[in-house]
Amino acid sequence: MPDRKPSYRTYTAPAGGWGAAAATAKVLMQESVLAKGSRALLSMNQPGGFKCPSCAFPDPECRKTLEFCENGAKALAHEATRFRVTRELFERYTVSELAEQSDYWLEKQGRLTEPMRYDPAIDRYVPIGWDDAFATIGRHLRALGSPHQAEFYTSGRTPNEAAFLYAIFVREFGTNNFPDCSNMCHEPTSRGLPPSIGVGKGTVVMEDFDHAEAIFVIGQNTGTNSPRMMTNLVEARKRGVPIVAVNPMPERALIKFTEPQDVIQMATFGSTEIASEFVHISIGGDIALLKGMMKVIFERDAAGEDVIDRNFVNRHTVGIEAVREDAFAQDWADICRVSGLDEEQIRRCAEIYIRSNATMICYGMGLTQHQEGSRLLQQVANLLFLRGNFGKPGAGIAPIRGHSNVQGDRTVGIDERPDRDYLDRVQAVFGFDPPREKGHHTLEAVEAMLNGTAKVFIGMGGNFVRAVPDTERSYAAMRKLDLTVAISTKLNRGHVIHGREALILPVISRSERITTEAGEQFVTIEDSMAKVTASCGILEPASPACMAEVEIVCRMASATLPDSKTDWEALAHDYGLIRDRIAQVYPGIYSGFSERIGDPAGFQLDVPPRRLVWPTPNGKANFLLFNGLEANRPVDDPAMLRLATVRSHDQFNTTIYSYSDRYRGVYNDRMVVFMNEDDRKERGLARQARIALETISDDGIRRRVAGLTVIDYPMPRGAIAGYYPELNPLLPLEYFDEISGTPAAKSIPVRALPDSDETA
Numbered sequence: 001m002p003d004r005k006p007s008y009r010t011y012t013a014p015a016g017g018w019g020a021a022a023a024t025a026k027v028l029m030q031e032s033v034l035a036k037g038s039r040a041l042l043s044m045n046q047p048g049g050f051k052c053p054s055c056a057f058p059d060p061e062c063r064k065t066l067e068f069c070e071n072g073a074k075a076l077a078h079e080a081t082r083f084r085v086t087r088e089l090f091e092r093y094t095v096s097e098l099a100e101q102s103d104y105w106l107e108k109q110g111r112l113t114e115p116m117r118y119d120p121a122i123d124r125y126v127p128i129g130w131d132d133a134f135a136t137i138g139r140h141l142r143a144l145g146s147p148h149q150a151e152f153y154t155s156g157r158t159p160n161e162a163a164f165l166y167a168i169f170v171r172e173f174g175t176n177n178f179p180d181c182s183n184m185c186h187e188p189t190s191r192g193l194p195p196s197i198g199v200g201k202g203t204v205v206m207e208d209f210d211h212a213e214a215i216f217v218i219g220q221n222t223g224t225n226s227p228r229m230m231t232n233l234v235e236a237r238k239r240g241v242p243i244v245a246v247n248p249m250p251e252r253a254l255i256k257f258t259e260p261q262d263v264i265q266m267a268t269f270g271s272t273e274i275a276s277e278f279v280h281i282s283i284g285g286d287i288a289l290l291k292g293m294m295k296v297i298f299e300r301d302a303a304g305e306d307v308i309d310r311n312f313v314n315r316h317t318v319g320i321e322a323v324r325e326d327a328f329a330q331d332w333a334d335i336c337r338v339s340g341l342d343e344e345q346i347r348r349c350a351e352i353y354i355r356s357n358a359t360m361i362c363y364g365m366g367l368t369q370h371q372e373g374s375r376l377l378q379q380v381a382n383l384l385f386l387r388g389n390f391g392k393p394g395a396g397i398a399p400i401r402g403h404s405n406v407q408g409d410r411t412v413g414i415d416e417r418p419d420r421d422y423l424d425r426v427q428a429v430f431g432f433d434p435p436r437e438k439g440h441h442t443l444e445a446v447e448a449m450l451n452g453t454a455k456v457f458i459g460m461g462g463n464f465v466r467a468v469p470d471t472e473r474s475y476a477a478m479r480k481l482d483l484t485v486a487i488s489t490k491l492n493r494g495h496v497i498h499g500r501e502a503l504i505l506p507v508i509s510r511s512e513r514i515t516t517e518a519g520e521q522f523v524t525i526e527d528s529m530a531k532v533t534a535s536c537g538i539l540e541p542a543s544p545a546c547m548a549e550v551e552i553v554c555r556m557a558s559a560t561l562p563d564s565k566t567d568w569e570a571l572a573h574d575y576g577l578i579r580d581r582i583a584q585v586y587p588g589i590y591s592g593f594s595e596r597i598g599d600p601a602g603f604q605l606d607v608p609p610r611r612l613v614w615p616t617p618n619g620k621a622n623f624l625l626f627n628g629l630e631a632n633r634p635v636d637d638p639a640m641l642r643l644a645t646v647r648s649h650d651q652f653n654t655t656i657y658s659y660s661d662r663y664r665g666v667y668n669d670r671m672v673v674f675m676n677e678d679d680r681k682e683r684g685l686a687r688q689a690r691i692a693l694e695t696i697s698d699d700g701i702r703r704r705v706a707g708l709t710v711i712d713y714p715m716p717r718g719a720i721a722g723y724y725p726e727l728n729p730l731l732p733l734e735y736f737d738e739i740s741g742t743p744a745a746k747s748i749p750v751r752a753l754p755d756s757d758e759t760a
């Protein structure tokens with residue numbers, strides 16, 4: 001718990017600026033990394049240095065000599081911290097005692113320093129040698145009745161080299177069970193966009209920001225979660241480019257921002273107004289907005305205006321007729337009710353879109369985490385097709401990815417539904433028969449744990465049990481396993497909620513040097529815009545006993561696959577050999593990998609729609625129809641509120657940097673609910689009342705989180721927000737987007753009740 005009293009106020013200053021500079025200095029000091037940290041910051045994202053371990057937004061590429069952001073600095077400071085978790089900590093606390101501690105406390109203990117094994121006799125983690133740790137993993141995996149009884153999770157910080165080999169090892173072992181963080185994140189992008197444009201990736205690159213004539217930022221909290229993108233937005237704004245921000249929360253940085261790198265703005269306390277149009281949408285109202293905009297375009301087209309790019313539509317697309325009919329069939333009253341917007345504003349958005357000859361639509365979790373997340377994105381593509389916003393500078397679809405290498409991990413094989421081409425190449429290059437049946441995504445993995453089919457869980461990074469929905473059930477699922485293995489940098493919930501046997505394996509982090517028999521190694525990552533760059537750590541590893549992820553994968557493979565034809569030991573030492581194998585498995589995009597990565601600026605992977613080539617079954621860009629306006633199934637309960645679980649400014653996913661959320665004016669408290677004042681009054685709740693939230697579901701399971709403080713906040717009526725992961729107990733495992741399996745974490749139907757626990 002925070003040691004200071006909670007307080008709530010309205011934040012009125014611009015985002016960024018001196019507040020960001022001060023926060024950067026503070027976190028470096030708190031983690032005691034001032035000298036070492038500033039040296040590391042100077043080499044972050046510089047040629048020859050390492051890639052920021054925070055978000056997936058591309059680096060500015062020599063545009064400015066020193067560019068880093070407040071939240072990049074926090075991620076680095078927490079990685080380069082002076083604090084250490086040693087065997088003494090595990091001697092001092094039983095695992096049950098550690099489980100009582102908060103996520104914040106666990107993270108604060110610092111970097112993991114040696115492999116540990118759970119000893120049930122004393123309920124403590126005790127040291128284990130690396131050899132014994134790998135032998136334990138090999139023994140468990142080889143003893144399974146079927147390879148499908150193991151789940152191999154990946155979080156998106158894992159670099160290409162480790163992820164590629166992990167995918168090979170697990171397939172040679174015999175399963176496609178690859179739950180990964182992407183399954184909770186941008187999976188609607190990966191599964192929803194291919195039928196539409198042929199790839200599950202974005203189609204814009206950094207330079208497009210310089211050519212865009214309009215930019216939409218939908219369901220994404222840029223200033224907090226991809227702060228480097230603020231520079232692009234500021235520059236676009238200064239050129240007079242309209243920016244439309246669509247969000248149920250008026251996120252501060254999207255309204256007004258001071259660039260910490262802009263010396264003049266900093267000195268004069270100046271700022272840039274970011275959004276020229278702020279669209280205060282209801283939760284799940286985006287399909288209605290998009291259809292409203294399309295309706296306007298089709299109406300004006302019917303009236304003879306030249307608003308549709310006929311040349312593009314005729315040459316490249318199929319299916320416009322059905323989408324036109326559907327748009328005409330929608331009623332303005334319904335569009336306005338579902339979106340929570342007035343017709344006039346939707347018409348204004350359409351006007352901005354029509355006037356622009358190159359539009360980018362950027363989006364985040366506010367679009368993907370709904371029951372119809374995938375179909376919602378297909379509507380985004382439909383809108384972009386109408387004005388030919390593909391294959392020209394400044395235009396396209398821009399999913400703003402989460403983890404720094406989440407996109408790369410998928411590209412190199414972390415995929416529970418691998419395609420045939422890839423499997424055939426793996427077979428040719430590695431000489432074994434990879435399994436062809438579909439494996440488990442994240443929710444299916446939890447399901448398999450719950451019903452007892454899964455026995456072993458291996459987590460390559462991340463904090464699975466805390467990131468997934470339905471906390472109570474997921475904790476129970478984890479505890480049923482025979483073995484859980486956490487390959488981690490820092491202590492987290494996944495270490496204290498574990499299987500009968502459990503291992504913690506400490507890794508060398510992104511900012512640290514990897515030295516093998518073959519000398520110093522570098523890794524590569526693919527950013528949100530499909531650019532691949534090298535990352536080379538410069539700091540000493542947190543402990544001599546930490547091991548590189550690549551070596552961990554190779555040694556797990558050696559311990560599990562005694563008959564493997566692959567020379568895992570050679571690959572563990574020479575990452576160039578791994579890149580050669582990547583090039584062999586992906587001759588299309590990765591040919592000449594080793595030479596091309598020599599360019600300090602990296603290289604761009606091919607994204608065919610940029611060339612107006614559509615790798616869809618019919619070779620066309622497809623307008624896809626969705627019947628209806630709602631991104632989630634309606635709930636018949638007048639008291640229902642839609643809850644979006646969001647990130648604060650001071651966390652990285654399940655890592656809590658502090659209990660405050662500066663831009664939303666919340667200090668020393670994460671157990672809050674942002675609510676429209678009228679919704680609060682309607683429920684007879686006093687200002688800052690203590691409440692509980694209860695999920696509305698018909699599966700007979702009671703999901704409730706109490707001890708929450710209501711804060712009056714400019715939310716649309718019927719929409720509330722609170723923090724992930726504290727509110728994950730409210731999210732049912734069964735509440736997800738069917739196409740992608742992504743939990744609908746932005747639209748949980750709940751009731752707000754007075755917190756009776758207080759009086760009970």
Ligand SMILES: Nc1nc2c(c(=O)[nH]1)N[C@H]1C(S)=C(S)[C@@H](COP(=O)(O)OP(=O)(O)OC[C@H]3O[C@@H](n4cnc5c(=O)[nH]c(N)nc54)[C@H](O)[C@@H]3O)O[C@H]1N2
Pocket residue numbers: 054055056071185186218219220221222224225226246247248249251281282283284285286363364365366367401402403644645646647648649651652653721746
């Ligand atoms: N500092 C920092 N950086 C990060 C992360 C972090 O935790 N901390 N996480 C990384 C990861 S893995 C990811 S995926 C990204 C996440 O980055 P974002 O996508 O920005 O993630 P969220 O904070 O979950 O919420 C996004 C926004 O969606 C809005 N929203 C909610 N419901 C709706 C809706 O129905 N419609 C619309 N239009 N908007 C809605 C919320 O108000 C919020 O502003 O950031 C990455 N970068």
Ligand SMILES: Nc1nc2c(c(=O)[nH]1)N[C@H]1C(S)=C(S)[C@@H](COP(=O)(O)OP(=O)(O)OC[C@H]3O[C@@H](n4cnc5c(=O)[nH]c(N)nc54)[C@H](O)[C@@H]3O)O[C@H]1N2
Pocket residue numbers: 155156157158181182184185186365402403460461462463464467468469487488489490491492507508509510549645646647652653654655724725727728731745
């Ligand atoms: N309700 C709700 N749930 C959500 C979301 C939401 O918005 N709402 N967002 C979802 C999203 S978008 C995502 S991406 C997931 C995130 O899910 P995860 O990726 O599983 O979670 P993280 O919190 O990013 O994982 C943090 C841990 O990763 C380890 N780690 C850090 N760096 C490294 C490294 O370099 N190597 C290795 N091996 N380990 C490392 C550390 O031990 C740290 O404790 O959560 C999802 N869950």
Ligand SMILES: [Mo]
Pocket residue numbers: 181184185186401402403
């Ligand atoms: Mo994410």
